Amino acid sequence: MTNHVVLFEPLMPANTGNIARTCAGTNTVLDLIEPLGFQLDNKKMKRAGLDYWDKVDIRKHDDLKAFLDTLGPNDEMYLISKFSSKSYTDIQYTDDNKNYYFVFGKETTGLPETFMREYYDRNLRIPMSDHIRAYNLSNSVAMVLMEALRQQEFPGLETSHHYENDKLKDDYNRHERYERNLGDE
Numbered sequence: 001m002t003n004h005v006v007l008f009e010p011l012m013p014a015n016t017g018n019i020a021r022t023c024a025g026t027n028t029v030l031d032l033i034e035p036l037g038f039q040l041d042n043k044k045m046k047r048a049g050l051d052y053w054d055k056v057d058i059r060k061h062d063d064l065k066a067f068l069d070t071l072g073p074n075d076e077m078y079l080i081s082k083f084s085s086k087s088y089t090d091i092q093y094t095d096d097n098k099n100y101y102f103v104f105g106k107e108t109t110g111l112p113e114t115f116m117r118e119y120y121d122r123n124l125r126i127p128m129s130d131h132i133r134a135y136n137l138s139n140s141v142a143m144v145l146m147e148a149l150r151q152q153e154f155p156g157l158e159t160s161h162h163y164e165n166d167k168l169k170d171d172y173n174r175h176e177r178y179e180r181n182l183g184d185e
């Protein structure tokens with residue numbers, strides 16, 4: 001099972017940089033559908049993705065059709081759009097035999113209407129109030145991707161890690177002491 005974040009014609013380098021960082025941290029493939037609003041080696045984008053850029057599996061596609069042509073029978077695609085009335089939390093993303101593709105729209109105009117209509121049942125909304133027009137693209141990616149990963153029990157990801165300068169180190173020891181004391185009672 002592989003998760004893919006697919007960005008349709010992203011415009012802002014900082015968003016794609018942030019998303020690349022999230023993809024690097026979650027072993028998620030990043031598919032970019034051209035045209036992009038920036039050069040891939042843009043400084044701002046690298047700054048947003050910091051030094052994680054080379055840790056991401058990035059796949060570029062000439063256009064939407066070229067991307068769709070890469071999909072096979074085990075690939076399950078979802079279109080992430082506020083226009084849907086089905087929530088992204090209503091889907092199960094847990095089939096080990098499938099690869100999950102989450103397609104996000106351009107910052108200005110979202111996804112093409114024809115594409116959304118063609119895959120009508122695949123559109124998913126992130127619940128939102130009417131105080132804003134839409135969520136930020138990179139935040140939308142994080143919300144949907146984390147829900148899929150949570151359901152998949154964070155495959156290959158560390159739920160805890162001991163760092164050399166661990167800010168909670170003493171608390172781990174305290175926790176162990178606490179557990180020992182409980183056991184002694």
Ligand SMILES: C[S@@+](CC[C@H](N)C(=O)[O-])C[C@H]1O[C@@H](n2cnc3c(N)ncnc32)[C@H](O)[C@@H]1O
Binds near residue numbers: 082126127134
């Ligand atoms: C800034 S929004 C684009 C807004 C655009 N006016 C539109 O019509 O979708 C960029 C992308 O973030 C995602 N997005 C933002 N808010 C969302 C929501 N409430 N539900 C689902 N997707 C959302 C969508 O993929 C959207 O195409």
